[in-house]
């Protein structure tokens with residue numbers, strides 16, 4: 001894992017946007033693995049800016065999101081489909097038919113992995129990290145062998161995500177997420193973490209061995225991973241390249 005430590009949240013999100021743009025420039029038909037949450041939001045807004053100012057072309061880009069809640073309709077403002085539309089897809093020239101999220105209707109969840117394979121696999125996967133070490137919604141205890149599957153959300157995850165909802169009771173208890181193997185199948189992976197509430201888990205990720213208790217630690221098995229931190233989330237670690 002290569003660790004890049006920048007000063008601020010803004011610098012991390014600009015860097016993340018830059019890596020996404022480089023990927024699209026090197027291959028306009030790139031397959032991107034995208035994440036929701038507060039960490040990548042500003043990076044998505046940077047992409048919108050690049051589209052508006054420099055006419056960056058997203059028309060051939062394919063995207064696969066990591067996860068989606070069960071029990072709320074795609075049209076609901078709290079669905080991850082709405083999040084992606086509102087923060088990125090509605091404001092760039094991407095073909096909406098090429099933007100995929102895991103289906104919550106069809107119980108054959110791993111069909112999503114087949115679809116990703118049909119498009120040639122994910123070229124660049126973006127990840128955040130939960131305070132408990134989850135990636136996607138792969139909570140502690142998730143096996144390395146998992147493909148896209150249904151999960152019960154950890155209480156800590158529901159509490160953290162309740163900032164987007166009117167109340168904690170409104171946060172769904174279940175979701176569908178790409179699994180650990182689905183994520184490790186990506187050719188390149190960037191995990192971004194900002195703010196001090198992520199400092200402890202970033203320290204554990206860097207210092208601890210691979211374990212199901214810390215799902216992000218499986219990234220140590222992948223040959224091409226960048227961990228992007230700011231001074232707050234990276235306060236206990238040194239940059240390592």
Ligand code: PGA
Nearest residue numbers: 037038039040128129130
């Ligand atoms: P956040 O979520 O970007 O909102 O901190 C990250 C995650 O839970 O994976």
